[in-house]
Amino acid sequence: MLTYIVRRLLRLIPTLIVISIMTFIIIQLPPGDFFDSLQAQLAESESRADQQAFDALRKQYHLDKPLWKQYLFWIGGCVQGDFGYSFEWRRPVADLIGERLGLTFVMSLGSLVFMWVVAIPIGIYSARNRLSWSDYSLTFVAFIGLCIPNFVIALIAMYASVFWFGGSAGGLFSQEYKYAAWSLAKVWDLLGHLWVPVVVIGAAGTATMMRLMRTSMLDVLDRAYITTARAKGLAERWVIYKYAVRVAINPMISIMGMQIPQLVSGSIIVAIVLGLPTTGPLFYRALETQDMYLAGTFLMLLAVLLLLGNLLADILLALVDPRIRLE
């Protein structure tokens, strides 16, 4: 197992190199650079700075160098944990992303928990009562959840919070805790706000998982070993939870590794609409302003997360399903 993981990790290296090059190309694609976009932006808001002043800044940030050199600067730094510098925020990218990454993960984990807690029981219920009215209506609700664009759900949530609940949402903290140091009260406040984005982000995923769990359960419930378990004299409850769910949940567990990176990228739009202090809006902003190391690092980070998620998925599946051996 350990050698397998090490081997897989080693195999990631060439993949990562190619991905980093592709990322760099992608973030370099838009014409111009950060200072061009800044200049236009400043001109729009009627302030202006001299071309020469910008050229001086370009030089400071190595933007006057050829592309391949810029790439080597960046990737060389990445290896040492320095992901470059954000032009707009004048901070190392690592600091910026780091600050928001925590909340991003908390939110994604929250959505993950939400998805599991809601989807799995409903999936099981739906499968056990297949083709009943409750199954039909749950399926229908799940489909609706899948079909509403999550930014629309986010808009509705925003509307509700401003006009019905007096505007406590929009962000993850109340005014009095927004800038306060971490404390139990602040965590509590966070939890009070977190559920809105968690539900909005988790909606589509919950629907998908519910469908998956239902299918998986249906498949497993028809297996002979379920009958065997019943024939043993096991109570129905145990037949379902110990035998059916234990196997039916394997595919869910194996996708769990992928769910976190998927949730992180899926939350971008929702976070933009709801104005959440997570990494997504920062990435969007970086794309707008061509703050390329910030955008590139975020893209790379998610790619790495996805690759690790893949690995994690394989490992998890091997852990829960004795039939699978990692070699």
Add this chain to the structure above:
Amino acid sequence: MSNRLTCITAVVLGLVMVPVMVPALEYQQAPMLAAAVERGELPPLEQRLPPLPMIVEPVHEIGRYGGTWHRMMKGSSDFHAYSRLVYEQMVRWQVSETGGLEVGPGLVREWEFTDSDRTLRLHLRRGLRWSDGAPFSADDVLFWWHHIANDANLSGSLPAYWKPDDTPMEVVKADSFTVDLRFSKPYPLAVMYLAFKGNQWPLVFERSGFFAPRHFLEPYLPQAGAADVATYATFEQAANDFNPERPVMSAWRVKEWEPGNHLLAERNPYYWKVDPEGNQLPYLDQIRMEIFLNTEMINFRAVTGMLQMQQRHFTRENLPLLRSFTEKRDYSILTYEAAGIRAIMPNLQYPGDPALEKLLMTREFRIALSLAIDRDLINRLCYDGTGRITAMKLHPSAPDYVELTHAPNYAVYDPERARALLDSIGLDQRDADGYRLGLDGKTVSLIMELATVVGPDMDAVEIVRSQWEAVGIKTALKPEERTLYFQRVAQNGEHMIGVQGAEATFPLLSSARWFSTSLWCEWGHHWARWHLSGGERGIEPPPEVKRLQQLQAILSVTVDADERKRLWQEVMRNHAENLWVIPLVSQATSIGVVSNDFGNVSERGVASWVAMTPGYLNPETFYSKSARALTTMDGR
């Protein structure tokens, strides 16, 4: 008025230069500072204030200490959201008796022109201290001049406004509190530039300024001639406006800066202004800037009543929404005058098509286009009737404001006359779709380019398009990404018609669209190029434009006020008669919200970049009516 008087009093008292003044006022300080003094963390107030603090008259009443100013800031390129609150220039814009803007004292308590108006002598206020307690002196100005403005690695080249006639000014220290600026010719604009660009360097991305804390920055100074960019980056880090370590001269100093998240500024214990009762300003303990990335969040915060005072980033179309919640959330709508002139600016040297260039250059054609626009309709539909219909004229808030009389007005709606005019210049033939044919037999097809995609300004242009089509001129709209727009206009001058705003309060400081002397001028890019290159490149302008270009040069050396007004009348008449640009409807107001709990916020004002609104309205006198003052320096 009384405000001005107190200033003058201060100046006069300063001139007497009594070494130890018995303070006419008993000075008071904020509780949090008093507590710090008590704990021995700060010297007593008398040692922190200059001998003669600047007295600022609040617009309404004496305020009280305490409170946090909650505001929002969009990204760090929106640094104006903060820097306008800590507006502390060498000299400052202040409200004149006529309600316009004029230059008044700031860090410089007095100034005078000598040497046939070629030398500007600045008298710095004495005994001022940086927020870390170090004294402020002429050396801080000279530090900026020698080590920042003249270091190409930091500043590129010297800003054009400090080298009139392409000759850099000389900055000479007469004594610790007197600085001479020497120019090669009379340069009255220097005072305006001191009010506009006389801030602490670098103002984030604007990278302009006039002084910097020598004692703090000297250790970071790159070795002379060092090419290592890393040392410059370190220097920039230290000098950066958001660096909490960096001392400032403003009412608040940055305490926490979390990029992408928030900014916290706290009162400067060494701030050198007091109210008429001797209370050290500012009243407000701190400023909290929430950094947001989604523009909609600002409306969100406003209608939930979480902003104390903010007029950035609100758009007119949200006014009904903002108004709907004023009572429920206890705030008021703030309407400040916006002094821009929005106009359609045809490229009069359009390089794409000679026939079209000739047509655009035809005055009657432009007049016809102007007459075809129903500006009242646009005003009603796009700006709720609050827009301003004006030709290229100075706004009443302009320091040089003068009325223009007996000039033709083409900003009226007269489609019949427009049609007749078009027929009369030979555009009487129509194509199969009913569009007018040009003199070359091809359909006249106009393209308006603009750097906005949504919002009332876009809607207005859309209406213009339909109205031009109604008189038979085929017109298309081309909304462009702003980078592209400025590239097309300012770099290449290849656009056909641009739609933009022109400055109407300080046209000389933002002159691009007035005089055709800058490449940013939509209607005269190639003429400006000719002018700037001394006739080597670009296109030679017609005499009327040459006169405009000349007028700018004359205005920039004329100190006499009456003469300036006369010159301005000529500029405006030139525009009115030639109609270089076709005036549209300008947003006359900039809206904002102010909490009903917030005091001393002037109901009237001009929203202007140059005046750093609300900076010139003395934000240090704003106060919260309900807030309790913080008693520790570490208030959260």
Add this chain to the structure above:
Amino acid sequence: MSEINDTLSTAGQWQLAWIKFRQNRVALVSGVILALMYLMTVFSGFLAPYGPDHRFARRPYVPPQGLHLFASDGLHLPFAYGLKEHVDHTGRTLFTHDPEVRYTLQLFATGDSHSFLGFETDLHLFGIDSAAEDGLFLFGTDRQGRDLLSRILYGARISLTIGLIGVTISVILGAVLGVTSGYFGGWVDELTQRTIEMLRAFPQIPLWMALSAAIPPDVDQITSYFMITLILSLLGWTSLARIVRGKVLSLRSEEFVMAAQLMGASHKRVIFRHLIPGVLGEIIVVATIAVPTMILAESALSFLNLGIRAPMTSWGVLLQEGRNLTTLYFHQWLLLPALFIVITVLSFNFLGDAFRDAADPYTD
């Protein structure tokens, strides 16, 4: 001989699939809805009462108008009231019915000219003969006084086709690469698999955002439309290629393919006569499920102003206005395009589900 048998059983399977599909009433309804939707894109010019950019300058933010049959003086043909405007205390222009002005609904009315199947015509399915400043706004109007119904109908052209074209590209890429990769194996397979692995390491939504942000702002509308489509299908083909490859690998070892190969059939023949039909079922299922993903993606990107940009019209572009708190508070009808997205995506999902069930006719 085995080949003949298999053809028969394949036909049988398709038949079974059809029987099974027919039993699924929800899927049938979905199919009909989608057929109508796509028909709508062809006839949008005719169905829409106005052109997508027809601005009723004096009718901004008119709420959806109803058609009426009864007036104070009894029963009439369907008609709409004219509008009266007044300004409320917030400065907002509001519209109310003007009982004095009634416009009778006309079928096959004339109006804005539009191109219909290549012909220029000004015929519309319905309309009213009103004063120029009034119109019939069944779904209300936007800030610029444009009829939302018309804009939704025109927006459907982009929103619905972008998914279809994107999926077509994905399917062609995925099927071709999947089949060749599975069929030839060796380095072809290795290369394809590595490429897929790389591409799949990219997070979908951020990659879409980054690539869309890179579309030069000065390209013309058609180009930017196709660029968005390409971007959306860039990752889509990979999953399809994987499925197809797996299926081909298993088919390749089956008798009839081997027989065909032994009989000297060319690669092309084997691929197109034997392998593609064999994986067609899977392709249809995956494609049907991929379309809604793309429709949602387009709307999300356009919503963020990264995809289709005004003046082009898509449902996502229309929803952009919904980002505005003012819209949410005063003009909720501007969110109607979302309903169309939901219906379309829902139908595609039901259809895809039914296809999946039908493709596997032996399960219940």
Add this chain to the structure above:
Amino acid sequence: MLQIPTQIEEPMTATPSDTVLEIEDLQVEFGTLEGDVQVLRGVDLIVRRGEAVGLVGESGSGKSVTAMSVLRLLREPPARLSGSIKFYGTAGGAPVDLAQVDPGSEQMQHIRGNDIAMIFQEPMSSLSPVFTVGHQVAEVIWLHQDKSRKQAHAEAEDMLQRVGIPEPARAAKQYPHNLSGGQLQRVMIAMALACEPTLVIADEPTTALDVTIQAQIMDLLQELRETMNLAVLLITHDLAVVAGFCERVNVMYMGRVVEEASVLDIFQRPSHPYTQGLLHSIPRPGQQHKERFPAIRGTVPDPRQVPQGCAFGPRCDQFEANLCDRAGPVEAVQLGEGHHARCYRTDMANHGG
């Protein structure tokens, strides 16, 4: 292949107190979207203590449904049960009518695995892939007996040894996919017999296995049956297996038992044409491969379209119009001691096949 029993002990004369399982008029219907399908149309069956009874028929005849009904393992609904299934847990004790017991009740759970155990046809899929075999065997023990997990595991290992698994301690820690089919069936047997049940229902226990293993498994079952005095209901489509193992045979066709007899009688005097057909279809040494199923024409009809009268009629060589297609069920005719058949033409049947 087949050893036709030439001499066989006479069946034990049974007294009612010997009865373990008595099924009477068992009917099972499945509700489907297209309407109800009657799968069992009145099954009568008796198993006595220590006796091995075969239940034989083609696939679709309802054998497995019968077996599942006994343990109430059918999903209800869609299945609907009527008739009686009397189970005599103790000799001479009062019977429990399993048809009346709530399938989810504790009573039923107690009977399953403890009193009546079942061995399924495909050991590979009948064991959960995610638990060790030891765990799955031990589970039955701790479920039904008041024993600690540790004890249960020890007993499970003993049981594995008894069913002839080498290195039982090691095997107990294995997952099903690590063991061969034959071994897994031994595990299944171990699991079934772990609580020493009164009755074991073996549903095609050897179908999925290869021939040599089949014999070993049947031998093992035989041996255990003898040592543990088990009653076994052996469900199979293979008369050859029945011949080597059972005392009595029930032949099922379309949801009914069409002939019931001792093994000897079945092989020597098959009276129902269907039984005769089945016997003919058994491959014999020297027979050509092609003649494998010469006896029965056609296939089992759709259970929704049961032919009127004798269900076997349309496939029967001895079909006689107006006799065999009379309306109403065919009554059983007694042909000898414990030998019944449901055929209108039994009188004409050719005894001795």
